[in-house]
Amino acid sequence: xxxxxxxxxxxxxxFGAMVAxxxxxxxxxxxxxxxxxxxxxxxxxxxxxxxxxxLRPDSGAVRIAGQxxxxxxxxxxxxxxxxxxxxxxxxxxEDTVLQNAMLGAxxxxxxxxxxxxxxxxxxxxxxxxxxxLDRVGLLPQRGTRVSDLSHGQRRQLEVAVALxxxxxxxxxxxPMAGLGAEGSKALTGFLDGLREEAPILLVEHDMxxxxxxxxxxxxxxxxxxxxxxxxxxxxxxPDVRHAYLGTGS
Amino acid sequence: xxxxxxxxxxxxxxxLAVALWxxxxxxxxxxxxxxxxxxxxxxxxxxxxxxxxxxxxxxGHAAFFGLGGYVMGVLAYHAQTYTPLxxxxxxxxxxxxxxxxxxxxxxVSGLAALVIGLLSLRTSGVYFIMITLAFGQMFxxxxxxxxAYGGEDGLSxxxxxxxxxxxxxxxxxxxxxxxxxxxxxxxxxxxxARSPFGLALNAARQAPVRVLTVGLDPTRLKxxxxxxxxxxxxxxxxxxxxxxxxxxxxxxxxQMSGELIVLIILGGVARLCGPVVGAVVFVMLEHLLGGLTDxxxxxxxxxxxxxxxxxxxxxxxxxxGRAVAHD
Numbered sequence: 035x036x037x038x039x040x041x042x043x044x045x046x047x048x049f050g051a052m053v054a055x056x057x058x059x060x061x062x063x064x065x066x067x068x069x070x071x072x073x074x075x076x077x078x079x080x081x082x083x084x085x086x087x088x089l090r091p092d093s094g095a096v097r098i099a100g101q102x103x104x105x106x107x108x109x110x111x112x113x114x115x116x117x118x119x120x121x122x123x124x125x126x127x128e129d130t131v132l133q134n135a136m137l138g139a140x141x142x143x144x145x146x147x148x149x150x151x152x153x154x155x156x157x158x159x160x161x162x163x164x165x166x167l168d169r170v171g172l173l174p175q176r177g178t179r180v181s182d183l184s185h186g187q188r189r190q191l192e193v194a195v196a197l198x199x200x201x202x203x204x205x206x207x208x209p210m211a212g213l214g215a216e217g218s219k220a221l222t223g224f225l226d227g228l229r230e231e232a233p234i235l236l237v238e239h240d241m242x243x244x245x246x247x248x249x250x251x252x253x254x255x256x257x258x259x260x261x262x263x264x265x266x267x268x269x270x271x272p273d274v275r276h277a278y279l280g281t282g283s
Numbered sequence: 284x285x286x287x288x289x290x291x292x293x294x295x296x297x298x299l300a301v302a303l304w305x306x307x308x309x310x311x312x313x314x315x316x317x318x319x320x321x322x323x324x325x326x327x328x329x330x331x332x333x334x335x336x337x338x339x340x341x342x343g344h345a346a347f348f349g350l351g352g353y354v355m356g357v358l359a360y361h362a363q364t365y366t367p368l369x370x371x372x373x374x375x376x377x378x379x380x381x382x383x384x385x386x387x388x389x390x391v392s393g394l395a396a397l398v399i400g401l402l403s404l405r406t407s408g409v410y411f412i413m414i415t416l417a418f419g420q421m422f423x424x425x426x427x428x429x430x431a432y433g434g435e436d437g438l439s440x441x442x443x444x445x446x447x448x449x450x451x452x453x454x455x456x457x458x459x460x461x462x463x464x465x466x467x468x469x470x471x472x473x474x475x476a477r478s479p480f481g482l483a484l485n486a487a488r489q490a491p492v493r494v495l496t497v498g499l500d501p502t503r504l505k506x507x508x509x510x511x512x513x514x515x516x517x518x519x520x521x522x523x524x525x526x527x528x529x530x531x532x533x534x535x536x537x538q539m540s541g542e543l544i545v546l547i548i549l550g551g552v553a554r555l556c557g558p559v560v561g562a563v564v565f566v567m568l569e570h571l572l573g574g575l576t577d578x579x580x581x582x583x584x585x586x587x588x589x590x591x592x593x594x595x596x597x598x599x600x601x602x603x604g605r606a607v608a609h610d
Contacts, residue, residue, distance in 0.1 A: 086496070112498035124493045126486045134493075137486050140479050141497025146504065152477040159479075199497060 037100045038063050039203045039233050040116070045084055045094035054080040055091065056257040060235075062203055067225065067234045069244045072254035073277070078237045079121070081254065082207055085235070086118045087111045099202060113144065115202030117232075119192040121211055125180045131191055132176035135163035138198030166197035170224065186217045193224070203233050210240040222246055245269070253277070287603040291556040295469075298563065299462060306455040314454040315526070320559075320566040321461045322523045327546040327558030328468050329515030334544070335553030336476060337508040338488030342540045343399065343415030346422045347513040349535035350395055351388040351520025353426065356438040356530035358384050363441055381446045381460070384521055392517020393510050400509035404502050419540050426532035437531025444525055451525075461522050465559070468515055473555055475511075484508050516543070545587060551597025554606065560598045 038061035047055040054077045062068050072078055083089035085096055087108035095104045098114045106114075126134050136153055139162040140146055154160065167173045170190040180188065189209060196204055209225070210218045222243045225234060229249075238244050244251065245265060252262040255277045261268055268274055285293075298317060305313035326348050333339040361368045361377025368375045378384060403414045432438045443451045451457045475481050487494045487501035494501040524530040533539065542565070549564055550557030565583070572579035594601045 088492075108492075108495040109498050109500050112496050118496050120492075120496075124490050124496070126489045126493060128489060129482075129485065133482060137482060137493070138497045140483060141494075141499045144498065146479050146483040146499055147507075148479045149475050149481075150478055152474075153479040153482045154477070156479070195493075195497065 036064065038097075039099055040085070040205075040235060041097040041100075042081075042085060043095045043097070045081065045091045045096070047080055047084060047089065047091050053257045055084060055094075058094070058254070058257070058259055060252055060259065060262070062233045062235050064233055065229055066249040067229050067236055067247045069236045069238060069248035069251045070254055071238065071241075071244060071251060076254040077257040078254055079207070080257075082118075082205060082237060085205055086116060112141065112199065115199075115232075117196035117199040117201035117204050119196050119204070119206045119209055121207040121237075123188040123192050125188060125191060125195070127179075127181045129180060130176065131167065131172055131178050131180060131183070131187075132160075132163060134180060134191055135167050135176075135194055135198050136160065138166070138195040139163045142199045162198055162200075166194045167191075169197060170194045185212050186214070189213055189217070189221070193221070201232050203235065204228070205235045207237050208239060209236070210238055210243050218243055285603050287554070287556075287599065287607065290599065290603050291469075291559075294556050294559055294563075295466065298559070302455060302458045302462070311454045314458050316566055316570055318454070318458045318461055318526055319523075320562045321458065321465050322519050322526060323542075323546060323565065324559040324562035325461070325465045325468060325522065326516045326519035327543045327550075327561060328465065328472060329512045329517075329519060330543045331512075331547055331553065331558050332472060332475065332515070333505075333509050333512035334547060335557070336481060336484050336488065337505050337512075339404075339505055339509060339512075340412050340544070341403075341415040341509070341512075342412045342537065342544070343403075343417070343419035344513070344516050344543050345535050345537060345539035346399065346419045347392040347396060347516040348520035348523070348539055348543070349422055349426065349530075349532070350392045351517035351522075352524035352530040352534045353432065353438075353520075354388040354391050354517070355384050355444070355521040355524045356440065357432060358387060359440045359444055360432065360438055379442070379444045381444045381451070381525070384444055384525075385518055388517045388521035389514045392520070393514035395517075396510045396513025397506070399513070400506045404505055404509070416537055416540070419535065419537055423532055423535035423537070426535050433531070435532060437529055437533075440524075440528040440530075443528055457526070461526075464518070464522070469555060469559075476555070480504070480507070545583070547597075548587065549590060549597055551599035554597060554599040557597055557599055564598065 040062040042058055042060050045055050045058040058081055070078055084091045087106060095102055098116060103111050103114060136159055139159040143159060164173060167176055170193050172190050172194055210221060218240055225247055248265055250263060251265055251268040252259050253274050260277060261271045261274050302314050302317045330344045333341055358377050359379055362379045368377060399418045403411055406414055427435050445451055446460060449456045483499055484504045487504045491501040520534060546561030546565055547557055550560035568579060568583055572582055590597055596605055
């Protein structure tokens with residue numbers, strides 16, 4: 035078996051008496067979408083924060099392509115090829131769509147210490163940023179300020195910035211949040227094609243999207259992975275139906 | 284609405300015109316006022332890089348302003364007394380040459396900004412304001428007790444320092460020097476704001492988490508901005524001391540730091556010529572109202588209040604609307 039692109043080994047994190055992540059071991063392999071589902075408060079955000087480096091685990095490890103990154107910060111993990119999108123858009127609100135995408139391209143190029151030439155005139159960065167915007171369909175809005183974008187467009191821009199990083203793996207925190215049926219469907223189609231480029235660890239509440247996209251699903255309840263496997267296994271797992279889907283029993 | 288670019292050109296041209304008119308009308312005091320405005324604008328333009336683009340509300344920029352002033356004072360003092368300046372194992376001769384003094388002022392205040400920035404940037408928000416204030420006060424009290432260079436009384440320089448090929452004692456020539464430096468720094472600011480560094484720094488102010496997730500370090504970006512900012516304000520300090528041929532601990536006072544912030548807010552935070560507008564308005568109020576009443580700061584306060592409440596883009600924002608996004 036080949037090395038997983040992203041792997042967590044026994045991640046545990048406590049907040050006081052509450053165990054937010056309890057011995058979580060997951061992996062993400064090339065070419066797949068691995069969805070993480072679970073009721074509110076199951077510890078999904080805590081898990082993502084540990085994977086992306088915003089939170090240190092009490093014990094356990096995170097690996098990117100076999101390299102232990104548990105001690106590295108968010109920026110270092112991003113440079114190793116981890117691209118995150120946020121549940122609540124974390125964009126540069128006063129800047130334009132293009133400037134936000136350029137920031138991603140600048141980070142990916144890793145050369146921000148240039149003080150003279152206008153960044154928007156840098157042909158390489160610009161090509162990279164515009165290609166990403168084009169893929170999510172935001173190129174016509176490149177001159178618009180993010181604060182003037184609709185909610186759906188901001189979600190698209192989140193994905194576009196992640197694309198500019200040309201990452202090894204995507205970690206997406208509820209990319210469908212707040213999108214209408216149309217928007218969800220369009221984004222589902224887009225993510226479907228994206229897995230070939232880089233695998234996606236997908237946290238999502240939209241079950242239609244999860245069942246349509248995921249190759250594997252892990253179910254998180256009270257910080258523990260209670261089930262993990264192919265979509266059909268999860269759909270028919272009685273524990274999962276009881277704990278999460280709310281039917282059966 | 285006037286385009287900001289046209290407004291900036293008009294402002295700088297107007298400032299030059301006032302000084303030239305004063306020269307022709309033989310009003311040297313007006314030239315001195317204009318020079319004062321230009322130097323204060325330069326000091327605030329330095330702060331505008333940290334505060335405007337980087338969002339670093341430093342209440343300690345007087346430290347750099349004062350350091351620039353004392354670099355000039357100390358070097359010129361040793362030159363006029365023909366005594367070498369002993370720095371541990373090194374012994375340096377004093378100098379009356381402006382370019383050398385500027386270079387030293389930039390290096391000393393930039394180095395101080397590096398140290399202060401390294402320590403202060405571990406905090407943010409109110410704590411950042413307080414820790415920069417504390418550093419400023421440290422320099423203030425140090426200067427007061429530094430009796431070798433006048434302590435509380437400050438240090439006077441007999442003759443203004445020289446610049447090759449110019450007679451700096453002629454008011455308009457010294458104005459010209461300061462004016463050219465201001466224009467160069469504003470040009471640097473304009474380039475910087477659009478550069479890759481400017482894009483990243485601007486994002487670090489608004490969305491530090493985003494900057495981290497694209498693999499950049501917002502703290503390091505802010506540190507570099509702080510050093511540049513301190514170095515420019517230090518250069519302004521050297522010029523300010525040269526204008527009055529006098530340097531005293533007041534240059535280190537926290538009121539000085541506060542004034543620099545006020546200048547930026549008056550003109551417009553992060554606006555290229557915000558510091559220029561702020562400094563011109565400030566010097567005019569100081570001169571016109573200051574002649575009528577000792578309590579002119581009250582009126583400055585009222586104006587500041589109105590701007591904060593009703594015109595977030597400062598005076599520049601009132602005239603030319605919100606900043607345009609670069610394309």
